[in-house]
Amino acid sequence: MSSTPVVPFSEPPYLAGLPSPYYKPTHLKWQKAIREFITKHLLENALQWDTEETVPEHVFDTFARAGMLIPSLPAPLPVKWLKSLGVHEILGAVKVEEFDYIHTLIYCDEMARTGLAGPSGSLTTGFSFAIPPILKFGNKQLQERFLPELLTGKKRTCIAITEPEAGSDVANITTTATKTPDGKYYIVNGTKKWITNGIWSEYSSMAVRTGGPGPTGLSMLVVPLKGYPGVNMRRLKVGGQVSAGTTFIELDDVKVPVENLIGTEGMGMRYIMTNFNHERLTIAIGATRQARVALAAATEYILKREAFGKSLVEQPVVRQRLARCGAMVESQWAWVEQFVYQMTQLPKEVADIELGGLTAMAKAQAGIVLNECAQCAQLLFGGNGYTKSGQGELVERIYREVPGIRIPGGSEDVMMDLGVRQLVKNFKNKTKALERPKGSSKL
Known part of the structure; x- marks a missing residue:
């Protein structure tokens, strides 16, 4: 039992000194290590940064260099890829091959101790949701072109699915990707809305329509964003999570190599x-x-x-x-x-x-x-x-x-x-x- 009094409801039972069947010593070591890191590099200034509506860029860099964006990925982690990039452990607290979903639980819980979704979301949302489709479904050349820079945080990405007229109704996405006559490029046209982290992202894992109506016509592409011809982005003012970089994206004849297709056409x-x-x-x-x-x-x-x-x-x-x-x-x-x-x-x-x-x-x-x-x-x-x-x-x-x-x-x-x-x-x-x-x- 913990000897330090804990304010009621302030901590999960396992951190309030109560027994739990879920947490092994590796999980407790992980929680202690990341609490110290997150408190120092995020929590102490989170409310101020959220008030200013932007988390400074150096915070993302600090988390990236420490490997502290990687835990936002689904468990198990992409061990082979991480080790090829020189990442063998995170904060000296857990080896990448030992990381499981309970480590993920602890990470997400600790990142949210600010009480706000914006500061942590500004760092992890794109990383957490845009990289997995490339890892799970991308072919070798696609992974080799994008994963080294994305997994190390040298480049940023976002997941771009939602549209002004297609939110939860994903099957009715209207952004089109039409192949050029020579079959070398997709020409992407449409709009994406409420895209978290979009404004800072060099790339996006984007849902597009390559075929007819309905779900069977959807595919996913890695679409370049920041500074790319035909792409216009602007931040949206939203009621909450104001520091997470919610973005409106306009795509006007954006030329994307066919090699940027994630997986197979029609499987989006x-x-x-x-x-x-x-x-x-x-x-x-x-x-x-x-x-x-x-x-x-x-x-x-x-x-x-x-x-x-x-x-x-x-x-x-x-x-x-x-x-x-x-x-x-x-x-x-x-x-x-x-x-x-x-x-x-x-x-x-x-x-x-x-x-x-x-x-x-x-x-x-x-x-x-x-x-x-x-x-x-x-x-x-x-x-x-x-x-x-x-x-x-x-x-x-x-x-x-x-x-x-x-x-x-x-x-x-x-x-x-x-x-x-x-x-x-x-x-x-x-x-x-x-x-x-x-x-x-x-x-």
């Missing part, structure tokens, strides 16, 4: 949907920590704030509100931990099927929990929680970030529906597999 929808599982799980982890930060701040506040002659914590109505949200955040964390453990035990192809729908639901539920906890914290802070400065500043900022969890990465209602549809589909497929073939006498 599969690549995109497979990639979403990692994205949604990491969002769920980060949002759960954001909820925890808000609730812990409120707990500290009600312990010292007095009203009507006694501290707020002595008011039953205050304790009731806090208890309800505390139960939600701890339940959500337990679900996330369970998910991540299952990811370490299941082969990737099995996890995609068995956990895909549930991951969508966990992401949606994380947004609901964050909304409740941020609202609770703001109400308990009172006027201080409605002020953009002072002791309630962080809580006010977190509450503004709630829609940035409930909408991006698949909007809440779509995610809940997808989850149930996937569970029903799995049930029907398993039931069908158990049916006795017609004409068979076998039991």
